[in-house]
Amino acid sequence: MNAEASLVPGGGASDWAIDLSDVAKTYKGKIQALKGIQMRVRRGEVFGLLGPNGAGKSTLVKILMTVIRPTRCQGTMLGERVGAKGVLRRIGYLPEHHRFPSYLTGAQVLDFYAAMNEVPRPDRQARIPELLELVGMQDWGKVRVGRYSKGMRQRVGIAQSLMNDPDIVLLDEPTDGVDPVGRRDIREIVSELRRRGKTVFLNSHLLSELEMVCDRVAILVHGEVASQGTIDELTAGKERYEIQMAEGQAPGQIEAALPGLVRFAGEGDLAKRVGGRGELATGEWVEVDHGLVRVGTTDPAAIQPILDRLRQHGAVIRSIRQHRPSLEDLFMEAVGEPEGVGAEVSAKQKSAAKPKKNRGAS
Amino acid sequence: MITQTIALFVDAYRELNAKKLFWITMMLSGLVVLIYAAIGINEQGIYFLWFKIPTPVPIDSTTLPPAILYKQLFLSLGIQIWLAWVATILALVSTAGIIPEMISGGSIEMLLSKPISRWRLFLTKYATGLLFAALQVGAFTAASFLVIGIRGGVWEPGLFLAIPLVVVFFSYLYCVCALLGVLTKSTIASLLLTVLLWCGLFILNTGDGAVMAIRVQLEAQRDAYAATIDRSRDAAAEILAARRETAGEPPLPEGYVATDEDMLTITPWIKNVLDNRDEAEESLGKLRPWARWIYAAKTIVPKTGETISLLERWLISMADLEAMAAADEEGEATRIDESSGEVTLDQTEVQMRAQEAIRGRSVWWIMGTSLVFECVVLGAAVFVFARRDN
Numbered sequence: 001m002n003a004e005a006s007l008v009p010g011g012g013a014s015d016w017a018i019d020l021s022d023v024a025k026t027y028k029g030k031i032q033a034l035k036g037i038q039m040r041v042r043r044g045e046v047f048g049l050l051g052p053n054g055a056g057k058s059t060l061v062k063i064l065m066t067v068i069r070p071t072r073c074q075g076t077m078l079g080e081r082v083g084a085k086g087v088l089r090r091i092g093y094l095p096e097h098h099r100f101p102s103y104l105t106g107a108q109v110l111d112f113y114a115a116m117n118e119v120p121r122p123d124r125q126a127r128i129p130e131l132l133e134l135v136g137m138q139d140w141g142k143v144r145v146g147r148y149s150k151g152m153r154q155r156v157g158i159a160q161s162l163m164n165d166p167d168i169v170l171l172d173e174p175t176d177g178v179d180p181v182g183r184r185d186i187r188e189i190v191s192e193l194r195r196r197g198k199t200v201f202l203n204s205h206l207l208s209e210l211e212m213v214c215d216r217v218a219i220l221v222h223g224e225v226a227s228q229g230t231i232d233e234l235t236a237g238k239e240r241y242e243i244q245m246a247e248g249q250a251p252g253q254i255e256a257a258l259p260g261l262v263r264f265a266g267e268g269d270l271a272k273r274v275g276g277r278g279e280l281a282t283g284e285w286v287e288v289d290h291g292l293v294r295v296g297t298t299d300p301a302a303i304q305p306i307l308d309r310l311r312q313h314g315a316v317i318r319s320i321r322q323h324r325p326s327l328e329d330l331f332m333e334a335v336g337e338p339e340g341v342g343a344e345v346s347a348k349q350k351s352a353a354k355p356k357k358n359r360g361a362s
Numbered sequence: 363m364i365t366q367t368i369a370l371f372v373d374a375y376r377e378l379n380a381k382k383l384f385w386i387t388m389m390l391s392g393l394v395v396l397i398y399a400a401i402g403i404n405e406q407g408i409y410f411l412w413f414k415i416p417t418p419v420p421i422d423s424t425t426l427p428p429a430i431l432y433k434q435l436f437l438s439l440g441i442q443i444w445l446a447w448v449a450t451i452l453a454l455v456s457t458a459g460i461i462p463e464m465i466s467g468g469s470i471e472m473l474l475s476k477p478i479s480r481w482r483l484f485l486t487k488y489a490t491g492l493l494f495a496a497l498q499v500g501a502f503t504a505a506s507f508l509v510i511g512i513r514g515g516v517w518e519p520g521l522f523l524a525i526p527l528v529v530v531f532f533s534y535l536y537c538v539c540a541l542l543g544v545l546t547k548s549t550i551a552s553l554l555l556t557v558l559l560w561c562g563l564f565i566l567n568t569g570d571g572a573v574m575a576i577r578v579q580l581e582a583q584r585d586a587y588a589a590t591i592d593r594s595r596d597a598a599a600e601i602l603a604a605r606r607e608t609a610g611e612p613p614l615p616e617g618y619v620a621t622d623e624d625m626l627t628i629t630p631w632i633k634n635v636l637d638n639r640d641e642a643e644e645s646l647g648k649l650r651p652w653a654r655w656i657y658a659a660k661t662i663v664p665k666t667g668e669t670i671s672l673l674e675r676w677l678i679s680m681a682d683l684e685a686m687a688a689a690d691e692e693g694e695a696t697r698i699d700e701s702s703g704e705v706t707l708d709q710t711e712v713q714m715r716a717q718e719a720i721r722g723r724s725v726w727w728i729m730g731t732s733l734v735f736e737c738v739v740l741g742a743a744v745f746v747f748a749r750r751d752n
């Protein structure tokens with residue numbers, strides 16, 4: 001998919017919280033982590049960046065936060081050049097695998113990093129209890145973070161990213177190590193931030209999490225944006241009807257029923273075919289896969305002739321459902337995996353593609 | 363900007379506060395102060411608590427004023443041994459991890475993503491590393507100030523010069539530790555290599571001290587020989603003049619200087635002295651290139667020992683030293699054995715010469731060049747830190 005073509009149209013310069021036209025990073029040893037990223041994040045939206053491990057997600061976020069020096073960078077954040085230190089005052093950041101000094105209490109962590117963001121002391125004092133409560137850590141503020149569980153550290157990390165009342169919040173794997181209840185809480189926090197008009201940039205490999213909260217997503221593969229847009233935009237043209245036959249149908253029965261109605265690609269003995277792809281006279285694609293017929297349309301009228309023809313040929317239809325690709329389907333398609341392989345593959349990639357040290361981290 | 367600096371220092375204090383070693387060092391500092399506060403001096407002698415300390419030569423408050431005793435104790439026990447060695451090692455152990463921990467994964471992202479430049483972040487963190495030394499030496503000096511005031515009867519504000527001096531001394535080592543921390547990212551490696559450098563500096567210092575001691579000794583010998591020769595020459599001229607007068611020969615010209623032959627005729631034993639003087643000159647000649655090389659080497663490296671010794675220079679004047687030397691009645695005057703021509707030196711005088719040689723080295727040479735070294739090392743560390751990817 002062409003990344004350029006899927007940029008959100010119609011946005012003026014001031015509408016973009018993050019506007020990247022060309023970001024590249026080549027590490028020593030010629031490892032190309034990013035190959036010219038083009039990406040736009042609208043103000044006030046929740047934007048999800050996804051991609052397999054090693055795709056360059058964390059590298060991109062670290063470049064935005066001046067942690068890594070880019071090889072090439074053209075872009076702005078809140079209208080200021082990426083790399084300018086001043087704009088960081090207006091950005092909240094939770095790094096992946098962050099580590100807070102174990103001798104600090106939760107409240108001291110919030111105070112210290114907010115002071116590093118030049119938040120005045122009275123504001124810090126006022127926000128600490130408020131944000132600890134927001135992340136459900138109000139009873140743990142005076143306890144040293146060395147005694148926190150991973151989920152608790154993650155919650156305090158999110159609170160710390162909000163201490164400077166940022167316009168943009170960049171959360172790198174915020175649900176990492178958090179239990180299901182915690183994940184739900186974090187989703188609610190993200191939704192709350194959207195309600196307050198904040199721009200939230202989420203970096204995650206948990207696709208279902210992103211799907212639930214993101215307005216727009218970008219899929220990063222091998223240091224390039226494979227696609228970006230709203231879920232609707234990304235799934236446009238990929239929605240379909242699926243007609244499932246009952247078990248025990250004779251092989252080729254479906255293919256035998258469809259000629260005349262569906263024009264199959266190529267020639268051959270249809271009776272011997274157990275699958276194939278063709279299209280209706282009205283242009284919708286049709287795919288036959290064993291006892292399953294997929295029709296590339298959202299219009300129920302378009303599948304009626306197929307149903308009629310199948311029933312005329314004695315086929316028993318078990319179910320008809322409208323299918324909308326999930327984010328996971330889009331992701332798998334972008335990384336070149338077949339649909340349905342899902343989370344298992346994602347987990348395998350995570351362990352196999354773990355880069356050495358920090359270089360090329362996604 | 364000031365908010366960030368304060369935050370980093372408060373954080374450093376919290377980190378120190380959480381370290382057991384910091385408080386152990388603090389307690390040991392208190393113990394050292396208590397030990398020398400327990401030492402007393404009066405007309406009868408020196409006491410530790412109620413017990414008189416036997417000394418090879420009688421020392422009491424008439425020969426050694428209490429104020430000088432306590433200042434000497436502060437300098438030799440408190441500064442030279444405790445702060446410049448033991449506490450410095452403890453301080454290095456406590457602070458060597460500051461830079462490697464800062465640049466470790468998970469921590470550095472939190473700091474670099476803040477609106478603070480990399481060089482300012484690094485240098486402020488470096489400065490917070492000096493906080494350990496500053497707090498230790500501050501508390502120790504304040505306690506010593508009270509002890510010297512109460513026990514010695516002298517309220518010496520000059521003692522507080524120890525704070526900047528010891529911190530500067532520690533900073534020479536800590537800048538190397540910080541550079542190694544950036545390069546190796548390892549606390550142990552940076553600590554060990556810093557201690558290794560410190561040992562190297564100690565060896566260089568010891569070599570310098572030895573060369574200086576030999577040089578001072580040789581110069582003192584040479585001067586003693588020269589003085590003896592001059593006296594002998596004058597005496598020879600007088601004797602020659604007297605002989606001529608007795609013999610009715612024409613007098614020697616006005617201002618006649620006796621030659622070596624004249625001397626050897628009149629005082630044959632002076633030959634040995636002349637030979638010894640030439641030998642001393644020759645030895646000094648051989649020593650000079652070594653002294654020059656060591657001096658050159660020391661010019662480019664930090665001068666840890668001399669920096670600490672500056673305090674002694676400022677707290678104990680040459681007049682104090684001379685008074686202490688004059689009180690030392692056991693000292694033997696310089697004399698020459700006429701049969702061998704060998705000189706026996708007044709060691710007090712040699713020590714005074716050594717002090718003059720040590721104090722002859724300028725503060726600029728001692729601290730200025732050391733600080734230039736520190737700036738270069740810190741510059742390299744900042745350069746590496748500012749360019750690294752995290």
